[in-house]
Every structure is written in structure tokens, then in C-alpha cells.
Amino acid sequence: MNRLCVHTITTKPLSVEECFRQYPPRGVAGIxxxxxxxxxxxxxxxxxxxxxxxxxIVSLCRGGFFPATTDAARQSAIDDNLRAIEQAHAIxxxxxxxxxxxxxxxxxxxxxxxxxxxxxxxxxAAEHAGVKLAIEPLHPLYADNRSAVNTMRQAHEICDALGSxxxxxxxxxxxxxxxxxxxxxxxxxxGRTGRLDAFHICDxxxxxxxxxxxxxxxGEGCINIRExxxxxxxxxxxxxxxxxxxxxxxxxxxxxFFLDQIASRYSQTYS
Ligand code: ZN
Numbered sequence: 001m002n003r004l005c006v007h008t009i010t011t012k013p014l015s016v017e018e019c020f021r022q023y024p025p026r027g028v029a030g031i032x033x034x035x036x037x038x039x040x041x042x043x044x045x046x047x048x049x050x051x052x053x054x055x056x057i058v059s060l061c062r063g064g065f066f067p068a069t070t071d072a073a074r075q076s077a078i079d080d081n082l083r084a085i086e087q088a089h090a091i092x093x094x095x096x097x098x099x100x101x102x103x104x105x106x107x108x109x110x111x112x113x114x115x116x117x118x119x120x121x122x123x124x125a126a127e128h129a130g131v132k133l134a135i136e137p138l139h140p141l142y143a144d145n146r147s148a149v150n151t152m153r154q155a156h157e158i159c160d161a162l163g164s165x166x167x168x169x170x171x172x173x174x175x176x177x178x179x180x181x182x183x184x185x186x187x188x189x190x191g192r193t194g195r196l197d198a199f200h201i202c203d204x205x206x207x208x209x210x211x212x213x214x215x216x217x218x219g220e221g222c223i224n225i226r227e228x229x230x231x232x233x234x235x236x237x238x239x240x241x242x243x244x245x246x247x248x249x250x251x252x253x254x255x256x257f258f259l260d261q262i263a264s265r266y267s268q269t270y271s
Contacts (some may be wrong), residue, residue, distance in 0.1 A: 003029070003030075006262060007031075007032040008034045009037075010243055011255045014255050016033060016049075020055060023055060026259045027263055029054075030055065032057075033057060034056045035061065041163060050091070060084060060087060060237070060241070061096075061097045063094070063133065064099040065100070065113045066114050067101045067103050067207055068101075095131065095197055096133050097241050098135050098171075099136055100135060100136075101147060102143055102148040104144050115148060115149060119158065120162050123167050134171040134197040136147050136155075136172075137150055137152055142253070153186055155170045159193070169197035173201075174225055174228050175200070175203075175215060178228060188235045191233060201243055201269075203219060218269045
């Protein structure tokens with residue numbers, strides 16, 4: 001099976017309709033749709049257009065951001081996640097990726113507790129909609145305001161704390177976890193527990209000039225992407241390899257050229 005998927009954020013200058021046109025000719029078989037790409041769209045129509053283009057909708061990005069300093073703000077995050085579940089259901093996305101959130105100045109332990117509670121309060125809705133949720137651990141450099149979940153181990157701990165619901169799993173993004181000395185073991189554990197639900201790829205550039213928007217194409221950096229992919233596959237992962245690149249540099253290029261580069265780097269990585 002062709003396992004190449006691209007996130008709409010990777011080609012941020014393109015509308016979702018342009019993604020539907022430009023991905024398939026490059027051999028892209030899956031698409032992960034970011035919620036901002038859906039703004040103003042009729043969701044059933046988006047679902048039809050993806051099917052007409054021959055693209056599998058792999059995930060909706062993103063839910064999460066549960067921690068906050070007030071009850072009202074935490075409730076509003078839960079409401080937003082419930083909306084994301086409805087959107088995922090409407091476009092036929094089987095999975096929502098959770099960037100779990102963090103609050104500068106609030107302890108990471110407290111934030112993880114709020115994340116656990118937040119996920120717990122939307123699980124029933126996810127199950128009802130037939131949508132899975134996947135916790136994406138983020139690199140510790142984002143522990144201030146994006147995610148208090150920074151390792152696969154912590155993601156597993158949240159799944160355990162909630163009683164290992166079948167609706168909850170983990171999204172492995174090589175950019176965030178490649179450095180973790182426990183990575184291979186934790187990926188295998190995710191396979192054994194049925195939690196290995198998504199696999200995101202890009203590369204870590206040296207130097208990285210912007211902490212958020214300077215990710216590299218596969219092969220532009222130092223991540224052992226092929227090896228980590230093999231760990232996932234050995235753990236039973238059969239899903240898409242999702243190219244997720246935030247890059248001011250690449251967003252400034254012609255996106256057709258960028259997509260050609262993605263396709264060729266992908267082939268080189270997995271040849
Ligand atoms: Zn990711």
C-alpha cells in the first residue's frame with residue numbers, strides 16, 4: 001500500500017481544494033486535514049471531494065489544549081474538542097490528533113492532570129462518533145505553552161490512568177520524540193497495547209532557526225526517520241506516514257515544487 005500522507009498545514013498556502021488537486025498526482029494517498037483549512041467549508045462536501053480525489057482522510061488536526069487556569073477556560077477547551085469530534089465525524093476522519101496543551105507558570109504535573117480529565121470528559125462523545133483520539137507527545141521545548149505531554153511514556157500513563165479506553169491512542173511524531181532514549185521500547189509498548197495510531201515525519205535541522213516553523217524535509221536533518229519507522233512497523237503499525245512540516249522557508253516556495261520535493265524525499269527515505 002502507498003503510505004504517503006501529507007498534512008494540509010505542510011502546504012499551508014494551498015486551500016484544501018488545491019490540496020485535493022495537487023496531492024494525488026504526486027503519489028500522495030492520504031491527507032490529514034487541519035481545522036483551519038475547513039473554515040467556511042461545507043463538511044460533507046469536503047468529505048466527497050476527498051473521496052473524488054482518491055484521497056483517504058487520515059486524521060483531523062487538532063484537538064487538545066485542555067489545561068487552563070480557570071474552570072470556564074477548561075470547559076471552553078472541552079467544548080472545542082467536542083466540536084472537533086463533530087467535524088471529524090462529518091468529514092469521515094477516523095482520528096483526531098491531540099496537542100494536549102500547557103500553561104506557562106502552571107506546573108506540568110497539574111497540566112497533565114487537567115489533560116487527563118479533559119480527555120476523559122470527551123471520550124464518550126468520541127466513541128459515539130466513531131472517532132479515535134491520539135495523544136501526540138511534543139518535544140520538551142514546547143512544554144511551556146503547547147504540551148505538558150513530552151514523552152511516549154507520559155502519553156501511555158494518561159491512557160493507563162483513563163483505563164486504556166479503546167478510543168484513545170498515541171500519535172508518534174519523529175520530530176518530537178526522536179531524542180528519547182526509551183523511544184524504541186515505548187513504540188513497541190504502543191504496538192502491544194493497540195495505541196499506535198499515527199506516525200508523523202519531517203526532519204530536525206541544524207541549526208534550527210525558528211523553534212516552531214523551521215522543520216526540515218526528510219533528509220534535511222538528523223532524525224533517524226527510517227529506523228524509527230521500522231520500529232513502528234515491527235510493532236504492527238500499518239498506517240500512513242504523514243508528512244507534517246511547519247516551515248516558513250518551504251511555505252515561501254512554490255508549493256507544487258515543494259510537493260515534488262516531498263514525494264522524492266519520501267521515496268529516498270523508504271527506498
Ligand atoms: Zn505531528
